[in-house]
Each structure stands twice: as structure tokens, then as C-alpha cells.
Amino acid sequence: MTTKLYCMGESGNAYKAALALELGGLEWEPVYVDFFGGETRTPEFRKINVMGEVPVLVDGDTTLTQSGVMQMYITEKTGKFGGKTPEEQREVMRWVFWDNHKLSSQVGMARFLMNFLPEDKRPAEVIAFTQGRLKAAYASLNDHLEGRDWIVGDAITNADLSCCGYLFYPEPFGFERKDWPHIDRWLSNIENTPGWKHPYDLMPGSPADRA
């Protein structure tokens, strides 16, 4: 049975799972979730996910939420993206957790507040504060990538698929690739991976649809 990913193009967290499914060579299909129309707040959706979040992955009897768990599951199924040694495996998980804790959680929020809220509802102090914290996160990642093609080892892993989650989006959220040369080069490495697709090409839904 084809794996289903409940998602929308705007979600960088969904993109992390979608990109792992796609580059992992699994058979999968996206199921569009009308997040902006309130679908994740309905009782029906809460039955699938008490956390009320996108993405949700359904593979036969298995239902998963949290992109990090989906990436671990895709690694179990394909043997890909998990790291080659126990040391690499831990290092991959370290960056996946760091991304969830410090990078994607904050980028996703900054981008939402700056682009998807009505202009008069955008909390300026929160946006400035979040961007300050994000600058520290970009610096950690940029420093780590100096002299490296990939975050861990010599191939693409879940660490890369997680940390890049929000960094290909065109909407302004205070991140300019040219300001972070090692991140910029690393993102190009991901874009040049055979089968790579931009989030708006990999999943249904984009701001253009609502324009």
C-alpha cells in the first residue's frame, strides 16, 4: 500500500518527511491538509493527531507524527540517511534534535508570523527576538559546515534533511543564504542531489494558491 503523507507545501516540517520519502525511493503520495482553512483544529484531525500538527504519515497500520520519528522510520525501511556507524548515528540524531529544538521550530514560527499573519497582527517584538535567537542557530550550523559537504560523514543524512526543512522557502524570514557561505554551499549540495525537489514542487499547496 502506498504511504500517505498528510501535508501542505508551506510546512517545512512536512518537507523533511516528504524529502526523505522521495530521496529514499519509497512509494508515497501527499494528502493535502487545509491548514490555513483550519483543518488541523477540527476534532476529526485531532483524532489522527492529538498534537494537532502536520505532518502525519500513514503506512498501513502505522500512523506517525513528528518529522524526526518519520525520518527514523524511513531509515529503518530503506537503510538510508541514518549514518554508517553508531557514532555517526548518534551525531545524526544530535543534529535532528538540535534542529527541532533550536532551528526549525523557530524558523517555522518566524516565517509564519512574518508572512502568514495579517500585517496588523504581526508581533514585532516576538519577531525581532526570534530572529536574534535564529542568528545564533545559523552561526552554529554555518561554523559546523566549514570544510564539510554534509552535516555528518560524507553523505546526505537525516541531519541534512532536517536542518534544511525551512531554508529553501522564498518568503522573507530574516535568512539570506549569501550571509552564511557554508550553509549556502551545503544547501546547493542538497539541491544537486538527484531527485531533489523544492517544497512547493514536492507537496500540494503554496501561498500562490491563496493569492
Add this chain to the structure above:
Amino acid sequence: MTTKLYCMGESGNAYKAALALELGGLEWEPVYVDFFGGETRTPEFRKINVMGEVPVLVDGDTTLTQSGVMQMYITEKTGKFGGKTPEEQREVMRWVFWDNHKLSSQVGMARFLMNFLPEDKRPAEVIAFTQGRLKAAYASLNDHLEGRDWIVGDAITNADLSCCGYLFYPEPFGFERKDWPHIDRWLSNIENTPGWKHPYDLMPGSPADRA
């Protein structure tokens, strides 16, 4: 060789690892990090952890950061806290990721801003915004715990050890146990686990030391 945990009592993220080490029955000792004196921003500390964060776990040749990775490592060593079946294992990881993404990352920040910054430097709008998001997170956890003693299955797991990370602290950060009856009961289950200790008893350093 005794496992070392670089930590301080104020860090709920360090507490997650310390509590797993303690309840897992491993031989370990805390190494105090003078976070409030700026130690994590020194080049020496950055050499241990480019992310500049506490905790850091050192076990012989293995150095780990990110509490979620430490918990996975302690589970590997002890066979404890990881869940009993593949389904439980995924469910445990789901809640650990959710905690890192939605709960501890925000509780830790709210508590820091409200208690450890000078009064005239506390960003009121950021605090109010974060508390609003936290209310949604507490509600998800409280709803899930209705009718359950533990987050996953019938015993304490890393899901519990992660989500409780900041919830025993006495400093005000907008969380009152009595407002969330299922969370309150679950925290009592953790407190009643043989060997349980409060963060300020398990690790060196507390606001009282700096008073």
C-alpha cells in the same frame, strides 16, 4: 569509568539526562557548568560543543549533546525507558521530539526570561506570546494523559523523562499544576518513582546559590 554530565541545576534539559542516568542505575557524576558566569560561551566549552549548550555527556570516548540523544544512549546501555515494542518505541520518540519542539524549548525560554534576566530586560510581549503557545502544549499533554499513568504504555519512559524536564521547577513561568489535573497526577507518579530527585537535589547549582 564514571560517566560525567556537564550540567547545572537550573537546566531542565540537563535534568532530563540526569534523571535518566539516576533512575537507570548508572554510575555518573555531575560536573558543574557556570552557565550564568558565561562558561558556555567560552572557546574552551565550544570545543566540546559547537552548539554552546548544556548538557554534555562524556562516557569514555563518547561525547554526546542534546538530551534526547543521551536518553537514547542510556536506553541502549540499560534497556530501560525506550518502550517495549516497536510501536511503543516510536511513540516514545514522538513525545520526546514533541517535547523538544513544542514544550521544553518554550518552557525553558519562558522561565529564563521571567526569572533569570534582570527585571528591566524582560521582554513582555515575547513572554506573553510564549505563554500562549505553551498553554496549547500543556493542553495537548493534559488531554493525552487523561486515563493514563504514563505517556506511553504502562511504565515510565523517555517520553516522561523528557516532558517533565522543566515542570518541577518552583520559579514562576506561567504553569500551575492544579490547572492541569492529568499533568499533575502524572508528575506525582514520577515523583513517587523510587530514586526520583528534584532537579536542584540531583545537580549542583540553583538560584539560591546566587541569591
